[in-house]
Amino acid sequence: MRPLRVLFVEDSAADAELMLRALKAGGFDPVHERVETAAALRAALEGITWDVVLSDYYLPELEAPAALALVRERAPDMPFLVVSGSMGEDTAVAAMKAGATDYIMKDRLQRLAPAVERAIEEAAVRHDRRRLEQQLLASQRLEAVGRLAGGVAHDFNNVLTAVLGSTELLLLDTPPGAAKREELEIIREAATHAQDLIRQLLAFSSRQALKPVVLDVNHLVKNVGKMLRRLIGENIELTTEPAPDVDSVCADPGQLEQVLVNLVVNARDAMPQGGRLTIATSNLAVAAGAVPVPPGRYVVLRVTDTGTGMDAATVERAFEPFFTTKPRGKGSGLGLATVYGIVRQSGGHIEVESMPGAGTTFRIYLPRVEDVAEQGAASTAAAPARGAETVLVVEDDERVRALARKALEQAGYRVLVAAGGKEALAAAEGHDGPIDLLMTDVVMPEMNGRTLTRRLTQRHPDLKVLYMSGYSDEDIAQHGVFETGTAFIKKPFTPSVLTKKLREVLDET
Ligand SMILES: Nc1ncnc2c1ncn2[C@@H]1O[C@H](COP(=O)(O)OP(=O)(O)OP(=O)(O)O)[C@@H](O)[C@H]1O
């Protein structure tokens, strides 16, 4: 016997009884409610979700088309069958035109159970399709916002590089206790905060430089487990459900940790009274058309909480940057935007399922990798950041150029600067001694970094190269400049990061 929740719009209790009998004979185990007025119908729709509405055509206070409109308002996919004793062909046609799922004569009730069964199946298909369409629309909208945010963030990056870098240089010249020190520190703090926001925006627009490695998600969950427990406090119980033999994925472990942290912090905020938080992993084979990811094999990372949940309007906007329901100063609304960007950039997909009062589940689909390659190399030991080599800096943004020059000169280097490719070639031409390193922007108007490198190495075969860019590895790959093993520094950088990186590249053999 299949359970079935039936809502009757019917003035005759006896007729409803007959229909129930027909449904039982057809293999259903129905629970039901019967309403006769619009108000009662509205109230019944507020409470539970019904599997099917069975409606008479003419009721003293309500007719089927009006009832149908009320039902459609709240549940566009709910099966609505007109069951009438005296329905002429015209009425039947009118009912179907108004959007009824089917119609049945009361003297042919043996048709009822099969019709209900078919209606429910079709409604499930419609519901899935609608969900997929909505997800697609939402992701297209986010993609557009992401492009916009990415462009803005990229420009701000250069500005901040100059502000932060210059401030650091001034601080170097300003002894502790000196008059302007405090103001400089305030500037540094503010600029660092701005940089942090920009970084999240770049993450959202999938423009970060990721360092993907082949990794075991179970491992990662286990490693951050302790930190996550500290994050959520004592009244929330964290359970991990790692699937045995979970496939490997290719992702940046630091970024994936960030994803987990952001989701877990949100879950914590949604459970101020305490609750349960579950992090689970599983392998999943996706067939064509099932979820909005290409067919293939995935590792699914699921984060479920028993918190407040979200209404439909919040779910719809949750991934938008700066969307937050938290009080001012509490949330920036960038947590889920960051998660979204990281997951997308990792070739994955994220889904959310939530209802007010029913908790929230996030599912992240990451494509699995077939062959397990070596893990990324361990970080290099700290090296002295000074040097006396000659460096040619090519950068079209004047502020970044000036900053790099000052930072390098302070660290002892001999520095040549140029605003573009042609100027760089001329500078190299006019310089007698060796040039040890070329530090160049990747994307420049007149000549890209790679072409410039090729031209310069003809005369300086031992020239080392450090590329700098505000874009991610992926963007750079699209410009055809990035090869594995290429040294690369992401803007904005501080003088200390720059000199350290420079030393690394110069000391490489
Ligand atoms: N697990 C959850 N349960 C209930 N609501 C959630 C959950 N996760 C996110 N939300 C809702 O989505 C909104 C956006 O989340 P997001 O992480 O992007 O920003 P935030 O948490 O408000 O701020 P930030 O993460 O920048 O500190 C939240 O304000 C909240 O309304």
Ligand SMILES: [Mg+2]
């Ligand atoms: Mg958050």
